[in-house]
Amino acid sequence: MPVTEKEILAALSRIQDPDFHKDIVTLGFVDHIAVRDSKVGFEIVLPMPLFPVKEKMREEAAGIVKGLSGVSMVDVKMKSEVTGHAATDRAAIPGVKNIVAIGSGKGGVGKSTVSANLAVGLAKYGAKVGLVDGDIYGPTIPIMMGARTEELRQRDGRIIPIEAHGVKFMSMGFLATGNQPLIWRGPMAHKAVQESLLNVDWGPLDYLIVDMPPGTGDVHLTLVQTVALVGAVIVSTPQDVGLTISMKTFRMFEQTKVHPLGIIENMSYHICSHCGEREEIFGHGMVAQESERLKVPFLGEIPLDIAIRKYADQGMPIVIADPEAPSAKAYLEIIERLAAQISIRNYYSKPIQIIEEPEPNPKTFTV
Amino acid sequence: MTNVQHTRGTPAIIKKQGNKTLLITWEDGHVSPYSFRYLRQNCPCAGCIDEWTSAKTLNPGSIPLDLEGLKVEPVGGYGLSFSFSDQHATGIYHFDYLREICPCELCRKR
Numbered sequence: 001m002p003v004t005e006k007e008i009l010a011a012l013s014r015i016q017d018p019d020f021h022k023d024i025v026t027l028g029f030v031d032h033i034a035v036r037d038s039k040v041g042f043e044i045v046l047p048m049p050l051f052p053v054k055e056k057m058r059e060e061a062a063g064i065v066k067g068l069s070g071v072s073m074v075d076v077k078m079k080s081e082v083t084g085h086a087a088t089d090r091a092a093i094p095g096v097k098n099i100v101a102i103g104s105g106k107g108g109v110g111k112s113t114v115s116a117n118l119a120v121g122l123a124k125y126g127a128k129v130g131l132v133d134g135d136i137y138g139p140t141i142p143i144m145m146g147a148r149t150e151e152l153r154q155r156d157g158r159i160i161p162i163e164a165h166g167v168k169f170m171s172m173g174f175l176a177t178g179n180q181p182l183i184w185r186g187p188m189a190h191k192a193v194q195e196s197l198l199n200v201d202w203g204p205l206d207y208l209i210v211d212m213p214p215g216t217g218d219v220h221l222t223l224v225q226t227v228a229l230v231g232a233v234i235v236s237t238p239q240d241v242g243l244t245i246s247m248k249t250f251r252m253f254e255q256t257k258v259h260p261l262g263i264i265e266n267m268s269y270h271i272c273s274h275c276g277e278r279e280e281i282f283g284h285g286m287v288a289q290e291s292e293r294l295k296v297p298f299l300g301e302i303p304l305d306i307a308i309r310k311y312a313d314q315g316m317p318i319v320i321a322d323p324e325a326p327s328a329k330a331y332l333e334i335i336e337r338l339a340a341q342i343s344i345r346n347y348y349s350k351p352i353q354i355i356e357e358p359e360p361n362p363k364t365f366t367v
Numbered sequence: 368m369t370n371v372q373h374t375r376g377t378p379a380i381i382k383k384q385g386n387k388t389l390l391i392t393w394e395d396g397h398v399s400p401y402s403f404r405y406l407r408q409n410c411p412c413a414g415c416i417d418e419w420t421s422a423k424t425l426n427p428g429s430i431p432l433d434l435e436g437l438k439v440e441p442v443g444g445y446g447l448s449f450s451f452s453d454q455h456a457t458g459i460y461h462f463d464y465l466r467e468i469c470p471c472e473l474c475r476k477r
Contacts, residue, residue, distance in 0.1 A: 225459065228444035257376075257445035257462065350394075352378050354439060359385040 003070045005033050008040060011064045015057065019340035020347065024057070027347075031079075038072035040065055047083040047343035049125035049206075051336045054078060080126060082206035083343055085230035086351035093197065095204040096130070098230040098342055100261065101223060103253070105245030107138075107214040110266040111235045113312050114302070115211035116144040118233075121319040121335040122207055123166035130161065130200075130208040131169040134219050136192055139173025141211060146315020158201040165320055168205070170196045189218035194226055207342075215245075216252040224256040230342055231261035233299065238265055238282040243290055250294070259349075260296045261341045263287055264334055268301035271326060278303075297341055300334040303327050376463040381447065386435035389449075391465060399469040403436030407451050409468050412458035 013025040020027055024044065033042040044061060046054060055078075062074045084097030093099070102118070104111045112135065119131040133141035145164040152174050153160045161168035172192045202208065210229075213219050223229070232253045236246040250260055265287035270279045281304065291298040302308075303326065311321035318328045319335075380392040389401045408427040410416075415425035431453070438450040442459050450456040469475075 224443040224445065226443065228441070255445075256443060258443075350379065352381060352441070354381045354383075354441065356383040356439060357385060359387075359435075 001070055002035055002037060003040060003068050005035065007068055008033055008035075008042065008065055011068055012042075012061060014064060015060055017057075020344060024061075038070055039075070040071050040073070041075040041077070043077045043079050045079045045081050047081060047346065048339040049082065049122060049127045050078055050080045051125055051332070051339070053336060082127060082339075083346040085228065085342075085346055085349065092227040093202060093208070096202055096208050097206050098346070099208045099210060099227050100338075100342065101210045101212055101220075101229050101232040101253070101258065102235060103212045103220070103232055103249045104214050104235045105243070105247070105249050109214075109235050109237050110302075111214070112140045112144060112211050113308060113317075114235050114264060114266055115209050116141060116312070117308075117317045117319050117331050118335055118338065119167045119169070119207075119209045120145075120165045120317040121331055122209075122339065124320060125335075127206040127339075128204055129167045130202050130205045131167050132196055132208065132210045133169065133171035133173060134193065134196070134210050134223065135213045136172040136176075136189055136219060137213060139171045141169060142171050142173060144312045144315060144317060145169055155201055158199055159196075161200050161202060164315070165317065168202060170200050172196050190222045193219055193222040197223075197226060216249055220249075220252060224253070224258055229258050231259035231345055233261050233338065234263045235266050236263060236287050237267045238280070238284055238286045243286055247290070247294070250296070259345055260294075261338060261345065262297035262299035263291045264299045265301040267304045270304040273306055297337065299337045299341070300330060302330050302334070376461075376466050378462055378465075381439065383436065383439045386437065386452070389436060389439065393466065397466075397469070397471075399465065399471055399474075401465075401470060403449065403451060404430055404432065404434045405470055406436065406449060406460070407434055407453070407455065410455065410458040411460060411464060412455075414457060 009025050009030065012030055013023045015024045016022065017024055017027055024030060029044050029046060031043045031045050044057065058076050058078050062076045065071060065074045082097055102111055102115045115131065119129050123129040131141060133139045147162050147164050159170060161170045175192050175195060210223060234246050234250055236243050253260060267282060269284060270281050272279065288298045305325065305327040307322060307325055308318045308327050311318050318325060319331050322328055375393065375395055377394040378391050379394050382390040384390060387402060389403060389406065391399045407430050410425065415423065417424050435452040436449050437452060440448050442448050446459050446461045448456065448459055
């Protein structure tokens with residue numbers, strides 16, 4: 001007797017998703033089950049990019065179904081359909097599923113390097129990714145993406161983002177001409193944020209990463225008022241002084257109901273390029289401790305690695321320049337956890353409906 | 368993961384009924400009925416509230432009885448803004464604030 005769809009689903013419900021801590025049938029990941037005699041095929045549709053680690057799930061699913069009586073062959077297709085955030089039913093940027101802010105308490109923690117690597121890394125695993133350099137006062141993303149001199153082109157009055165390493169990006173630095181320093185006050189900063197977010201022809205995106213200026217200010221306020229973010233990530237160094245300030249940035253996001261997706265510890269330790277020894281220059285463990293206290297996910301730690309800086313200066317984020325480097329592997333783990341946190345957030349958050357009923361017209365005219 | 372405080376200040380359905388009434392159904396099931404005049408009287412913008420003392424500088428009696436709400440817009444993921452018939456539209460009403468000023472009888476007694 002051929003196996004039934006019900007039996008297949010029952011078997012697959014024994015597989016737990018490691019991020020959601022629920023089984024993949026309850027989560028609705030299993031789709032398109034087809035049975036022909038003793039041959040079974042189905043899809044597992046994940047709400048995040050297909051990271052290499054997901055191969056385990058495919059193998060496990062194939063193995064479990066193969067073990068059912070009446071099954072001789074199993075074909076499992078892994079698919080990715082990144083889920084989108086629905087804070088309200090009116091999206092500010094149509095076609096953009098998830099807007100993620102990357103913030104920090106103070107400058108110099110490597111936020112832009114982290115943002116560039118997260119964006120390029122997500123794209124590497126098949127996601128459609130955009131990156132906004134929101135640091136109006138010190139835009140560095142164009143350098144890290146290897147496209148510092150290009151001029152912006154427009155189509156129908158909208159900015160065409162620049163593409164590099166599979167990522168579409170836009171820098172607020174492009175809006176200022178020449179080598180003039182920016183001395184922008186609130187209203188100008190406000191306009192620049194809106195211009196580089198809303199007036200860009202992004203096309204469909206799974207993730208739009210926004211690299212924020214350090215601290216809390218005009219750009220942050222405009223961002224949280226202009227779009228509904230799926231959440232924010234804070235980049236911190238292990239030093240407590242950096243951390244205390246980072247927490248203020250978290251508070252600001254909290255006050256504007258932006259979900260904390262997690263904390264990344266950057267410059268976590270130094271790997272000596274001569275002997276390979278690990279040195280904890282700024283101390284260790286503070287960020288993980290603090291994130292536990294705050295009940296905010298700890299996304300991981302990135303070492304101080306001269307290669308990260310070297311490749312960044314050459315316009316090649318380390319995740320693609322040297323994917324086998326320990327620091328690139330650290331990035332990959334963080335990217336996986338971040339994508340998981342975003343999909344979990346989307347799974348549990350409900351959209352806010354806004355309904356507008358017109359004013360009832362009491363007067364009707366009959367002639 | 369969701370605590371009480373969080374669902375209290377999270378709307379599920381925001382309904383503008385004509386130009387006089389706004390109904391918010393919150394995630395915890397509570398329903399807040401606002402008149403747009405009441406919302407205008409409680410505008411939290413810097414022109415209606417003293418930014419340092421938080422004291423109201425707007426005279427609530429100066430708002431005409433027939434004031435209407437023309438438009439409701441979301442502000443990011445944390446609040447709403449309204450365009451009123453007196454041309455005023457600068458207030459950002461944080462969801463927590465809207466819940467705090469809920470005019471229903473139950474909340475007013477508290």
